[in-house]
Amino acid sequence: MVPNGWERKPLVDIAEIRTGVAKGKKGLKDPIEVPYLRVANVQDGHIDLTEVKTIAIERHQLARYSLRAGDVLMTEGGDFDKLGRGDVWHGQIQPCLNQNHVFAVRVDSKILEPYYLAALSGSHYGKTYFLSCAKRSTNLASINSTQLKEFPVLIPPLPEQRKVAKILYTWDKAISTTERLIDNSKQQKKALMQQLLTGKKSLLDESGKPFEGEWEEVKLKSIAEMNSGGTPKSSIPEYYGGDIPWVSIADMTKHGKSISKTEKYLTQEGLNNSSARFYPKGTILYAMYASIGECSIAEVELSSSQAILGIRPTDKLSNDYLYYFLTNLKSKITLMGQQGTQSNLNAGMVKDFRINLPPKTEQLKIASVLTNADKEIDLLKKQLADLKKEKKALMQQLLTGKRRVKVDDKEVA
Template sequence: MDKRESKIPLVRFPEFKEGWEHKQLNELLKVSKKKNTDLKYSKEEVLSVSGELGIVNQIEHLGRSYAGESVHNYGVVENGDIVYTKSPLKENPYGIIKLNKGVPGIVSTLYAVYKLKDNNADGEFIEHYFSLDANTNRYLRPLVRKGAKNDMKINNEYVLHDRIFVPKKEEQKRIAHFFNVIDTKINQLKEKHNLLQEYKKGVMQKIFTQEIRFKKEDGSDFADWVTNKKLKTYAKFYSGGTPRTTNKAFYEGNIPFIKSGEINSDYTEQFISKEGLDNSSAKMVNKGDLLYALYGATSGEVGISKINGAINQAVLCIRSDEFDKNYLLGYLEYFKKSIVGKYLQGGQGNLSADIVKSLKIPKPVIEEQEKISNILTKIDKKIIVVNNEIEDLKTYKKALLQQMFCY
């Protein structure tokens, strides 16, 4: 590719004036050919590349090692190396590019490993540049050929064949430091979010095992919980269905069609028409209804619908006058793992409405349920506030990434 003229980003630190150069990536990086031939690193030190977490230990990230029988030909990744993974992700169909900020390890041949050319490049600047999906896809799309099995047809040297705009190293480091500060704040908020979730689990454990009990306003005890009756004794249930996909008109309406993975969302990917609703077993639910996911990867998840919409057969709506829905939500949420573990072999497969109806869920009197619900709702509100702060900061970071880099 021909070298284009220099550029200046929209937002910039005022002490820098020079235009950014359009450099081929091989001016910044070089291929690392260091292999694990001496078996210095074992299968326990194999690394994975995550879009969200970066370069992490595979066992810690995925729960097990996926290494082959021998790891002697695996590439060595040292701290400060850049890694390109030649496998598609949903938002990155040509792979991702990350910097190793952690301990050294090894990666399979599905990854390319690069060293920095120290005089020209700052590794954190390069990672921040490629942290935008649009930048990664824009850079890799012209270079990568996809194989019949969606594998990447590109050699490690050719990955460095295209160009990006870069400033002098001093400005690279200044930009990287700025975004590192934002990342630190995001990580602090994520840790706070995780701690709140763990706190909620601890509170639910004490509540649902009756280690702690609430009192009436006058200080007296509530009645004992009823523990020997099935949920169907107290609730009504219904699930939906799917309009015929062969009738295009059924999917040209404005009724949100809630799938099992969308019971906690305020949007849906698909909509159906009134005609599609009337000519199928799809059922309407209301905002505020308790929804339970029966099928697929989300089996056992529970939520309170944020919208009016129709449900398919993978979603069960539960309505009860004798359960506070936030109490019931908390119970099903807390015991999701044990329910799925008991009724699904290895956690795979589908639940059924009959299984949910047969669950024996302890029932305090409604006044105590409401006290429990209030406690859990207060914690949820704190979790939502922190989550919103995380999303707002991510949006702020993305906007700055778009304005502080040249393309």
């Protein structure tokens, strides 16, 4: 049902749908290299210009394919979340084209506000339509220009469109500000880790004095015990479905620093009939295959796959300090990985890691400072998730007319 005072029209009646340039054409006459936007550049609610590539076209085609400020860019698909994804082009680069997997929608400005259309296409309403007519395969979906042209656009009066777009823009601004704060906090933490874990920046003890005791450089094997995990045969169902958490690298990338729950659980029989072993709470879990250098801390007793090394520090080494030390090494460790079908480490290599070791009390203070930095980042991430959730709910109401905005005479004029 169309709200009072609104219309519903197919997109083709109120906009021009422009397809983009295909890659790989040969034998071009009088070619020129021009910046162009790929699916990766067209994100949900913003255009990412971090990396803009160029494409060759014939010079006489430049006017035909060039984007204009106000064009609404939409992706044809890929992962389900890419359907209808897009934003308004501001003309940040001139000239600039769009690839053939990105549609440029040039609206009739007397009928439709570009920001309103971008919001509508990316809303639950828009995504529901695109998924209903998309060509699907496993985890992938795409639409063509014909389906986009038939998109049934809900059209409030222009002043109402502008007011809705203005409200949603305010939310987008709050979201982007929070995203920048998260990025800045991550960079600050990274710099802080580099300084604290190498002794370039010193902390003070509880009495406000420098910590006593010298740092030393030692091999990890001299201050920790290490064992790899194992995987019970998946063909024996009795080995799985018990109450013993079994950590995979996917669990580590999903949960981050602390792990207490896993996707799969072993039975005691599964544990006994494999090289998997119990790791006590506090064990450092270290990925040796695929996402090498990924690091987590066991919050409960658990087991792991053979792709993960369980590191148990002695009393001389703080678990949290080791976690941050290994996390700080990740970029270097990735380069160290043995090159095969995929980068990997082995237990011998990890045992020979050299670690900068301050006295235990200083280790604990360093870990505490970095833990607080993590908590600040986690708080910002929660705020970001809440903002996105609230904006999504508001979009559903505003863009379908379930909640109407008040437009004053000044805005109508």
